[in-house]
Amino acid sequence: MGEQDMPTGPANDTTRGTEIRMANGPRNNGPSNPGKRRLGVMGGTFDPIHHGHLVAASEVAAQFHLDEVIFVPTGQPWQKTDRKVALAEDRYLMTVIATAENPQFSVSRIDIDRGGPTYTTDTLRDLRALNPDADLFFITGADALGAILTWRDAEELFSLAHFIGVTRPGHTLTDPGLPEGGVSLIEVPALAISSTDCRARVAKGDPVWYLVPDGVVRYIDKRELYRGE
Numbered sequence: 001m002g003e004q005d006m007p008t009g010p011a012n013d014t015t016r017g018t019e020i021r022m023a024n025g026p027r028n029n030g031p032s033n034p035g036k037r038r039l040g041v042m043g044g045t046f047d048p049i050h051h052g053h054l055v056a057a058s059e060v061a062a063q064f065h066l067d068e069v070i071f072v073p074t075g076q077p078w079q080k081t082d083r084k085v086a087l088a089e090d091r092y093l094m095t096v097i098a099t100a101e102n103p104q105f106s107v108s109r110i111d112i113d114r115g116g117p118t119y120t121t122d123t124l125r126d127l128r129a130l131n132p133d134a135d136l137f138f139i140t141g142a143d144a145l146g147a148i149l150t151w152r153d154a155e156e157l158f159s160l161a162h163f164i165g166v167t168r169p170g171h172t173l174t175d176p177g178l179p180e181g182g183v184s185l186i187e188v189p190a191l192a193i194s195s196t197d198c199r200a201r202v203a204k205g206d207p208v209w210y211l212v213p214d215g216v217v218r219y220i221d222k223r224e225l226y227r228g229e
């Protein structure tokens with residue numbers, strides 16, 4: 001189990017009995033505009049989607065009173081070109097299967113259908129155009145948040161959505177000098193699951209039951225994904 005250090009600072013926030021120390025004062029919950037829908041956006045390569053993604057989205061939805069969380073599978077994840085990534089259609093369908101039973105969850109094809117490398121500034125601009133009546137909350141794990149300054153047009157991201165960084169076992173959740181007020185850091189139930197580990201398990205013939213939803217286990221099997229990798 002990795003450490004889950006929080007940035008220390010003068011003020012703190014108490015979440016489910018765990019003291020969380022924030023860098024910039026008490027927890028900032030992002031925009032609160034009466035009459036506007038609160039839309040969570042969970043971007044990911046989802047190769048495959050696993051219970052760590054689903055628990056993070058569910059917990060953020062509850063803590064931030066979101067009306068909906070849209071899962072957005074990447075088209076071409078340009079920072080993962082050093083590895084083999086499953087076809088976008090397979091990643092999309094696994095995401096649909098995994099989220100189908102939750103009425104608060106939906107899946108968007110925008111990053112897949114746009115084509116080319118996936119940049120979150122494009123994702124958020126497109127989602128804003130499609131949902132002009134909504135405030136957007138972009139959900140990222142500790143690892144992704146730590147790398148956010150390497151994303152294209154990173155300085156623009158925080159004008160497009162409020163960012164929520166969630167704890168992830170094995171990673172330290174820090175705010176790497178992001179604009180004050182643009183990010184919230186929260187604790188979510190710790191699930192030490194990664195897509196990398198799921199792929200490796202399938203390749204070795206080990207089970208992924210209970211790491212990913214049952215329908216995703218069956219889809220991986222049916223499509224013979226990750227075998228022999």
Ligand SMILES: Nc1ncnc2c1ncn2[C@@H]1O[C@H](COP(=O)(O)OP(=O)(O)OP(=O)(O)O)[C@@H](O)[C@H]1O
Pocket residue numbers: 043044045046047051052053056139140141142143144145166167168169191192193194195196197
């Ligand atoms: N177990 C987890 N707990 C919390 N957040 C997670 C967890 N797994 C992934 N995330 C977050 O979900 C988002 C999408 O992750 P992604 O699809 O890249 O999965 P991954 O498990 O990190 O994949 P890979 O191992 O292939 O890099 C990222 O913001 C990531 O930080």
Ligand SMILES: O=C(O)c1ccc[n+]([C@@H]2O[C@H](COP(=O)([O-])O)[C@@H](O)[C@H]2O)c1
Pocket residue numbers: 042043044045046072074077079080118119120121144150151152
């Ligand atoms: O905008 C970018 O340049 C950028 C670079 C890397 C990752 N992202 C986004 O971060 C989310 C998680 O990505 P990944 O690669 O960890 O699955 C997903 O929505 C990606 O589109 C975005």
